[in-house]
Amino acid sequence: MNAIRRRWALRPRAGRLERANYKWIYLFLLPTVIIFVLFYAVPIVQVFVTSFTRWDGFTDPEFNGLRNYINMFTNSAFLQSLKNLFLWCLVAAVFHVGFGTLVAFVLFYRPRGWKLTRAVFMIPNVISAAAWAMIYRFIFNNDFGVLNTIIRFFDPDFNVQWFYQSPWAFWAVTLTWLFYAVIVTLVVLGDLMNIPSELGEAARLDGATGWQFIRHIQLPLCRGAIGTSVIVSLTARIAMYEQISLTTAGGPGNDTMSLSILLVNGILDYRYGYANAVGVVMFLIGLVILFVVNRLFRMDETDY
Amino acid sequence: MKKKLTALLLACLMLATLAACGGTGDPVASTPAGSDSPDDSAGPSGSDSPAEVIEITIPSYKTGENVGAVFFEPQVERFNELYEGQYHITLESVPQDGFNDRLKQLAQQDMLPVLVQGGDVDWMANIAFPNGMAYDLSSWLDETPAVKDLLLDDGLAYCTNEDGTIYSLPLATVRPTGFFYNSAMWNPSEDLSALSMDEFLEVLGDQKIAFSTAENGWVAALFLTALIAAEDGGIEWLQSGVEAKITDFNNDIFINAVTKLQALLQNNAASNSIGAAYADAANAFMSSQAALISNGPWMSADFAEANSANWRNGFNGADVRASLFPGQVGIATTSCFGEWWISASASEEEIELALAFLEFVYSPEELEAYLLAEGGDAPKLDYSDDFRAQQGETQVLADLAADTTEDTVFAPCILDMIPASVANSDFGRLLPSLADGTYSPAEFAEWMTDAAVAATTE
Known part of the structure; x- marks a missing residue:
């Protein structure tokens, strides 16, 4: 409390001219505030409120306490989807962001063939997730898919239905998004390009090797960008729908079940209250991720 | 003053622009419903x-x-x-x-x-x-x-x-749904709809069936419906879903039928059946990779010469015949x-x-x-005389019409009798696991029950 008071006291008092401009500042903020309230705040509050109701989406919601949450947490599909989400988040944070960062360094240092790398990496990223899901259905097809055709050169009897057999389905779905990390690359590349060249010169004078320069100077200075990439990647895993719906629909069994699939199933059964309870859990997980990554990457601290 | 007025006008313009963006641009859209x-x-x-x-x-x-x-x-x-x-x-x-x-x-x-x-x-x-x-x-x-x-x-x-x-x-x-078969690949002499299900499966031998197991598993669901209908009390069990969706699958009727479906998926399914959408199943049939496919009479249009561009591997629509399911069962919800x-x-x-x-x-x-x-x-x-004369011109429709008699038993499709999310998502999601033996028929029934209960619990 004292710290807040001190910080407040340290703020310079606004001048007369600045105070006179406040009304114009507020006026120009008004459209943004209206949009935020109408299209973000109100729906979020509605989702929270109706998650405690029995609601078919058409008639008036009836308050049913924690029933939707109890049903949710006793549903094996929900528990499996939480487990899947945790695993996908781990894979995304380590491999997806790692791969995107690696490509950012390749594009930054421009080794021989970097333009080809850029083209090969960027072009698939402009294809929608839904289209990729369909393409992967062909790639992983047991009869004529590229993958199994290649494997059968070495093992003619090889037969795996990648999207429809445990435990392969989980990894097959993972591959539909794992290497498409263009956002990570662009964000990290932006930070890399902003590192002052004097730092590099000073490091060279001090005898730092290339790897030491990357490890002790560039990577720490890209901390904010990498943290942002982790947040973007993890929240994308929470909302991931097309890649699952168009390939495994959550199967086989519940192997690739996700919260988004459960939410849509709730709507299919006119259980909007339950669907919104799933939505609340997705929202809260997103907030937790935001908080944890912010703390881990110390994103509120400046580097320069 | 001029500056302030300009700023105010600009702010109003921004608001108006945003409001206009949110509209449909259709002047009729804001009129009262009706x-x-x-x-x-x-x-x-x-x-x-x-x-x-x-x-x-x-x-x-x-x-x-x-x-x-x-x-x-x-x-x-x-x-x-x-x-x-x-x-x-x-x-x-x-x-x-x-x-x-x-x-x-x-x-x-x-x-x-x-x-x-x-x-x-x-x-x-x-x-x-x-x-x-x-x-x-x-x-x-x-x-x-x-x-x-x-x-x-x-x-x-x-x-x-x-x-x-x-x-x-x-x-x-x-429009009772039965199945179509390619008589160039399989031409049984028996009246198939007059057989019992067990006799039919014996006659079927190792002929391949086009199944779909992705999406909602439509083609597999039709076969499963016929297998359930062939069980004692099966039709009554299916019809019980007309009043209230079926949520309990842990019974002999369902488990026996699923046991037979599992055997068909493992021994008679066309090679592309696992993970096949309806279009894949239809392709398997129309490329002579499967001798049978179950679907409604509307599929007859696919066997007309006008659609021959979709035929492969010597498939000929004229060879296709149709039948209701054994036990004179037609899948239809009346x-x-x-x-x-x-x-x-x-x-x-x-x-x-x-x-x-x-x-x-x-x-x-x-x-x-x-x-x-x-x-x-x-x-x-x-029916008019013209109609009767023309009906015989399309072989598969004539076959189905001949099979549809006063003795025909109508069974509702199982997908219509279970909760929507189970029909649209859960059923198809588990079929591959049934086919590869990961789940036994009893486990399949238990899993379906859990999914149906979860879908209807408020």
Whole structure:
């Protein structure tokens, strides 16, 4: 409390001219505030409120306490989807962001063939997730898919239905998004390009090797960008729908079940209250991720 | 002062621009729901000028490349020609996959079209009809015996509410689903529908069946329905889902049927069956990779010479024959809603048009044309000689017509008898695990029960 008071006291008092401009500042903020309230705040509050109701989406919601949450947490599909989400988040944070960062360094240092790398990496990223899901259905097809055709050169009897057999389905779905990390690359590349060249010169004078320069100077200075990439990647895993719906629909069994699939199933059964309870859990997980990554990457601290 | 005024004007302009972005750009969209909403009417509604043509727009999935468009689009054209200068119907093309969702969206906006082509059955029964979204057809039916006398008894009983109101126009036709087989690959001498299921499976031997196990597992679900119907008490068990969705699958009827389905998936399924969508199953059949496929009579259009571009590996549509399932079982739901209902918010003129269209669709000529195009039977219609002569021209439709007798047993498809999310998602999701033996039939039943209970627990 004292710290807040001190910080407040340290703020310079606004001048007369600045105070006179406040009304114009507020006026120009008004459209943004209206949009935020109408299209973000109100729906979020509605989702929270109706998650405690029995609601078919058409008639008036009836308050049913924690029933939707109890049903949710006793549903094996929900528990499996939480487990899947945790695993996908781990894979995304380590491999997806790692791969995107690696490509950012390749594009930054421009080794021989970097333009080809850029083209090969960027072009698939402009294809929608839904289209990729369909393409992967062909790639992983047991009869004529590229993958199994290649494997059968070495093992003619090889037969795996990648999207429809445990435990392969989980990894097959993972591959539909794992290497498409263009956002990570662009964000990290932006930070890399902003590192002052004097730092590099000073490091060279001090005898730092290339790897030491990357490890002790560039990577720490890209901390904010990498943290942002982790947040973007993890929240994308929470909302991931097309890649699952168009390939495994959550199967086989519940192997690739996700919260988004459960939410849509709730709507299919006119259980909007339950669907919104799933939505609340997705929202809260997103907030937790935001908080944890912010703390881990110390994103509120400046580097320069 | 000038600066302040300019800034104020700029702020107002920004607000106005944002408000305009949020609008539909359609001046009609903001009018009250009902007669003049954009989806209801593409032209004048005529209350002030009755001499003008009454026009409505119907969202429909039976358009474009949809298999139902072959008959439906010309039918609407015939109606427009018959009532030229009086009524006009325009079709709005909506993909079949999103059609039910589109109707729900329109209903939420109170912008239902005047004539509504079906919709999600659960939504109609539990939301749309109880909430006064539909026009009561009972008086019109009483005044129009030409239509009422053709309606299926089961359908009429199902669609009639306790207070006598009728919202969905009951069906006059039934299209029992059986299976098609390629006689160039498999040509049994037996009357297949007269066999028992066990005899049929013996005759089938190691012939390949095209199954779909992705999406909602439609083709596998049809076979499973036939297997359930062949069990003692199976048809009654399936029909119990008409009143309340089935949520308990832990019984011998279901488990025995699933055991047989598992054997078929493991021994007789075409090589692409695991993970196959309906289109993949149809491709397997029409490329001679499978000798059998189960589907409704509407598939007969795929075997016409006009569609020979889709045939592969020497497949010839002329070789295809059709049969109902063993035990003379035809998969059809007669206790169900019909295809059409009318929005309660339509104007009198629009309702007049809608009723004229329904009377037209249920006229003997149109019903016969429909049966010739898509197969099926209208039990209460006296067929014309022309119709009987033409029906024999399409081999598979003639086969099904010959199999459909007074002894035919109608069984509702299992997907219609279970909760929507289980039918659309859970059932298909578990079929691959049943096929590869990961789940036993008993575990499959248990899993289905859990999913159905979870889908219906509030």
